[in-house]
Amino acid sequence: MTDRQIRVQLLLTGNEIMSGDTVDSNSAVIAQRLGELAIGVYRKVTVGDDAVLLQTELASMVGTSDLVIVNGGLGPTVDDLTAEVLAIVAGVPLEEHPVAVAHLQTWCTRRNLQLNAANLKQAILPKGAAIVDNPTGSAMGFTMLLGDCHVICTPGVPSELAAMLDLIVEDLAKRLPHAPDRNILRLQTFGLGESTAQQIISDSVDNWPPEVQLGFRAGAPQMEIKLSVQHGSALPLQQHCRDQLAALFGDHIIGEGDTLLAERVLQLLREQGASLSTAESCTGGLIASMLTRIPGASDGFRAGFVTYSNAIKTAVLGVQESTLEEHGAVSEAVVREMARGAMRHSGADYAIAVSGIAGPDGGTPDKPVGTVWLAWGNHSTLRTHNLHWPVERTLFQTMIAAAGLDMLRRMLLGIDEEPVYFSQRAAATPQG
């Protein structure tokens, strides 16, 4: 292998992947690990456990690649065909590999198992193949050079693949003479759709430099904007594009890298030595759960109250029965009292409160499914807003929980501008 861009293909095998019983996450893991070395995968093919199909694909890939990674088909059962197929494509016989037998023997002994014929099949490999150690499982990996193409066969069990990739990436890094200088800058945003972001960029930026590749990854709740450059010489251009995006979307950008909304909110609370409690109706504990997924959440997160029914809003948070009767549970007055109750009962400095109609039932003409009131703030400044976000229940809960966190983030940062989603998701009948 030389330091020119090497051509890499993946060949995945498994009936459970073809049937959709299993979602293939292995190829993403392989691509990410190769990405660390600035090696891109340009094509991947997946077929079931069929020797003829596998042989056709592998032979074709070997002729058009520098590196082929095969994943799956290393197990002990009859439908594990990878070794057999590689031997046919390489034109060599299968034989027992002493290193693989010793590995299987150790593996079985550690587990107090007898080495049986099914397991021993995993040591029958193409003649001339080199072993790749499997630190966690019974199936050895193996690699062969076919012409100019390296073929590496890896196990389908995700944890075994991950451990083996450490070894493979280390080995590849040694073969590649020059350290890669690809650089990816990722910005995490909330409240922007992909097409909105794309449109704002094409309306506002005339001369986007071709050296900086722009990418979007829409997720729920966050959207990632990615700026990739292939050479270190383009880093100033990447920084320039980053500044342009910051000017266009500034207050919608949560942070760089993998930053999560909840993580950013906890960080801001920590910087201010402040604490937060949550009072949730329609989001049902999701805001608390998003916060406590973050290690060290206890620094800033004080308490969470999930108050689904009116009676519980009154009993637990002290929401007045008269307020509930007069305004209904989904109202500005109620989320205000929920937020104040959460602060009072927990001693927290800040609160986020949410009450809405997640559906599919419970909507009315006045307050259709997707209607929600949010309150956020502290004892002196408590803000509220009304949104209409009529999507499927779980997505609604995700987006509204994130909107609550986002509004507190904006407040902690002193951002006064309204987010784009306030106008895009305005409630049908403005209520005050």
Add this chain to the structure above:
Amino acid sequence: MTDRQIRVQLLLTGNEIMSGDTVDSNSAVIAQRLGELAIGVYRKVTVGDDAVLLQTELASMVGTSDLVIVNGGLGPTVDDLTAEVLAIVAGVPLEEHPVAVAHLQTWCTRRNLQLNAANLKQAILPKGAAIVDNPTGSAMGFTMLLGDCHVICTPGVPSELAAMLDLIVEDLAKRLPHAPDRNILRLQTFGLGESTAQQIISDSVDNWPPEVQLGFRAGAPQMEIKLSVQHGSALPLQQHCRDQLAALFGDHIIGEGDTLLAERVLQLLREQGASLSTAESCTGGLIASMLTRIPGASDGFRAGFVTYSNAIKTAVLGVQESTLEEHGAVSEAVVREMARGAMRHSGADYAIAVSGIAGPDGGTPDKPVGTVWLAWGNHSTLRTHNLHWPVERTLFQTMIAAAGLDMLRRMLLGIDEEPVYFSQRAAATPQG
């Protein structure tokens, strides 16, 4: 299309899939939906957003398939190439489709958006293509007959794909003259690993009928066991295997189909006219969130208390300061008082309480990361158990939240047997 087995291939496009930034779950969804019609996918190819690669793959697939489903590349941005590539392979020009323009206009109007040039690109489709409606998003699907091969182009956004697949499957079902009689029976389990389940079956069942295909899908927290038969004549055998599994795993089976643990718990509460509150420390609101994801959760779910710190356990749930000092927050005595506090403050009949060390910090030699105490029950019978489940923080929270729900499920059903995970995940130093 005739009723012989039709040859189906999938072509997936997206740089984010090739780089591993996104795990492709769409192809699994497509395969599962086609599986309902007993249509298998025999090969899938994934490439980045590259017109030349896409064109090569599509042209090759059209020559060797009856049906090609293309997924991705329908968006408004410049790297969305599917329409352009299909036009080239079909040898037709691109043109604006009035139906697609009207769809985009409606879509934008509903969202209070202006139809812009970026969006309008989604209406420029190959001449002669038929539109496939997108009930949820802006990107229309489209289909063409190229020779004998149907090509259907679908959007990459998972929720839009799902809605469109309803239409596609319905249409395919009409074209296939004979209704398939494949039948899949799915059992949802909690607390069994795939290899444990497999081992128990092979140790206990001598004569598994070959007509019944056994499959597993390990997820977090649930594992699905699948029994597939290809013909109606095998339905009694399928039922027989189902009974055998029920005998082997009985109390680990939550339900059939898509049943979720939280859904089953809510159903049992509803049947008994009972209500539940939660008191969560290390799971941080996740149990409440799992319950409130289910529509109609308010029938059985009363209130959730997320009490992270000792001070809040005392202030909100009335846990005695002396109990916390004497036993520590992660102790049997504390989860008992948390559960009682949750019932008392909310008036619920049942409670689940959890206190543990999710990590990565906070472990001690006595109580390492992964240690957790669970309490579940009602005013008269409150049970507790101690587990050690040392996995990554988010997975720990997921599995422990599910274990809490599972223990209540078992209690509501009157199951006295201990689940397999009690012995597999026993705390290192038994504490009483």
